[in-house]
Amino acid sequence: MTNIIFYLAAGVAILSTFMVITRLNAVHALLYLIVSLLSVALIFFILGAPFAAALEVIIYAGAIMILFIFVIMMLNLGPPAIEKERLLLKPGMWLGPGLLAAILLIELVLILTGPGSATKAAEVPPRAVGLTLFGPYVLGVELASILLLAGLVGAFHLARKERND
């Protein structure tokens, strides 16, 4: 049962990610990206990481993606933008990214066929995530918060009104 759900979710994730790359309309591409993120969240849930799954939905699908859509809404892209995208996605354009993705695919196959399996994990409750984050990995949390603070200060500086004096 779990296996079926896993393969379904994984299939949806791959298909929707493919659609993200090939869509010409930016908002349609973003919608597929959201579907892809949701299916990845479902995979996290099945693999025993419900906390990571919830954060994936709240932060990626619920906050970051909506900001992308927000920006695109403001830009008011019309048919000209779609025409430009069509020109960008010439067959020749696929060569470089396709090659890089193929290397990744080969690596993935090598890892998957190697010893050990990733799907045999026990459920990780939120408490365990918190204890690990603020125990052995506290330095990483602090560094991330410094990075975020720098971003916040930068955004404030960019959006600040010039004082007239």
Next chain:
Amino acid sequence: MMLILKHLLVVFGVLAAALSASAGLVWLERRLLGLWQDRYGPNRVGPFGLLQVAADGLKMFFKEDWVPPFADKPVFILAPVLALITALLAFAVIPFTAEIMVADLNIGLLFFLAIVSLGVYGVALGGWSSNNKYALIGAVRGVAQMLSYEVFMGLSLMGVVLLTGSFNLREIVLAQQNMWFCIPQFPGLLIFMIAGFAETHRMPFDLPEAESELVAGYHTEYSGMKFGLFFVGEYLGITMTSAMIVTLFFGGWLGPVLPPLVWFAGKTLVFICLFILVRATLPRPRYDQLMAFAWKVFLPLSLLNLVITGAVVVAGR
């Protein structure tokens, strides 16, 4: 077999209860508004105007279902469906009694927050795909408002999580056997309630659809049953927020003498009426006031509440 049957019964029971509650709300809201604004409200169709809901529903079903030629058709159709489904999904984790709940998730509260954050898409996509300036302004307002209030809606609930030590909603209710969380977490309750008003974009925070300036905001171009879905989604949002207030702060199904389900429904009804009373009495704030209020008052307040609760919990160890 019996287990599956029982589970199916719960799922469809919850679905039917949520939908009929939101349909009943249409009537209740108009009658109560009439009462509080010193007029009659609907009283012609059936006894006490009760059949008004059926009349409205029939009207909406038979209206022309029109998709504007300038709209982005697939997204235009998707948006109201998203609005309804996200409102319905959150009912999956609400514990109606100790036994009646669809999913007893360990991350129940996080699931609720995730669904609330997905609810933004109904408004955003509806407004964008309509390709209409009023709809777009409404959607931009709605997204900014809901994103801002979502931030401290989550933060205001972390006090409850600290006191319980769990994200599981059933355990949160059971932890309130000695004292309802509305007493130790009063600031949290206040902030959650106001954030709930903003998330369901109800009066006084209905700036995404402010009819005096934006026609009907993000659903300007919608008609017929597509508009109906947005409408039902809003009432489902009210029911869901009231049920969450009861679960998190007012002891859920706990209460003496009467059966648990009656307690839960009764408490929820009180908060639904409060939603309507607020609509009947308070005027809209200006949009920049609404946003400044969120970031300058509520965010620091909810952080302060979290820090103090954490300190008390640690000191009590």
